[in-house]
């Protein structure tokens with residue numbers, strides 16, 4: 235049996251060498267969700283290689299391959315928070331490093347880049363398709379473990395990531411010195427915890443000030459704020475792709491939200507409006523989310539990196555489609571995601 239698993243997994247890393255069908259893999263407009271599912275592990279390996287991390291940090295390819303497969307296995311098949319989401323988030327980290335030359339222009343060090351890519355890959359491991367307030371409201375096991383510190387799900391994703399690193403043959407950081415090792419774990423912790431949207435709101439103000447005052451490359455606080463900003467950009471990167479991707483993402487997210495709402499109703503608690511398929515208007519919620527969160531975030535990014543301006547333009551286009559969709563939805567208003575079909 236082990237032979238079968240090993241050969242199958244080795245096979246999954248040979249696919250993308252001869253996959254010439256993928257064009258523009260390193261461009262902002264490329265949708266990582268268009269990569270064939272069975273080629274995704276191989277493309278993760280390719281990203282580590284192209285960013286120079288395998289050589290710089292002396293990572294054994296077999297160890298990296300095994301690590302990637304364990305991370306992939308760590309994701310559940312939730313409608314949105316699954317392995318494909320993790321792959322797309324990691325791909326955007328790769329796009330930022332390649333297109334904004336983050337390491338070459340020493341906005342971040344190579345070690346911070348390595349931790350950034352690994353954090354994105356691991357940031358939602360073992361997500362159950364329910365959010366932090368569900369954990370605390372329903373008193374789940376994860377809430378009993380982490381609710382006193384907040385960011386319940388994010389602490390679980392971090393704990394799961396540490397477990398994988400401590401699994402035989404999966405420690406991709408084994409060749410690092412002890413100080414590099416403790417730094418990379420610290421970065422992993424900060425990066426994964428910063429994907430909690432509610433903590434993003436707290437940092438958004440500081441990020442705004444940092445950008446308008448002028449980013450200082452050797453200011454450790456600026457570095458931390460920048461990495462936190464990058465993590466949220468990657469987590470929301472579906473919004474920077476064309477309408478088809480944005481629409482499909484919304485379908486998956488509200489599929490997950492409405493299932494949580496159904497669960498909360500069956501447990502006798504009233505769900506938030508955005509989780510309630512009877513009350514939520516997806517176009518309205520999306521216009522709000524883009525206006526209040528996505529646009530300010532990517533405008534900050536574009537203020538610091540003008541090469542990111544096309545991302546802002548795409549987000550504005552998508553927001554306008556949602557605005558036009560609003561009246562369409564009212565006309566055909568059915569409940570839940572079914573009415574998404576009317577959007578082309």
Ligand SMILES: COc1ccc(Cl)c(-c2nnc3c(C)nc4ccc(C(=O)NCC(C)C)cc4n23)c1
Pocket residue numbers: 429430431432466469470483484487508523
């Ligand atoms: C960065 O961490 C996360 C975690 C979970 C999710 Cl689902 C997302 C996420 N990724 N794409 C989306 C889109 C297109 N719409 C969303 C609408 C609402 C919310 C939400 O959680 N609102 C409550 C909060 C403001 C207190 C999240 C949404 N979202 C990001």
Ligand SMILES: [Mg+2]
Pocket residue numbers: 357358387429430
């Ligand atoms: Mg998350």
Ligand SMILES: [Zn+2]
Pocket residue numbers: 319323357358429469
């Ligand atoms: Zn995520």
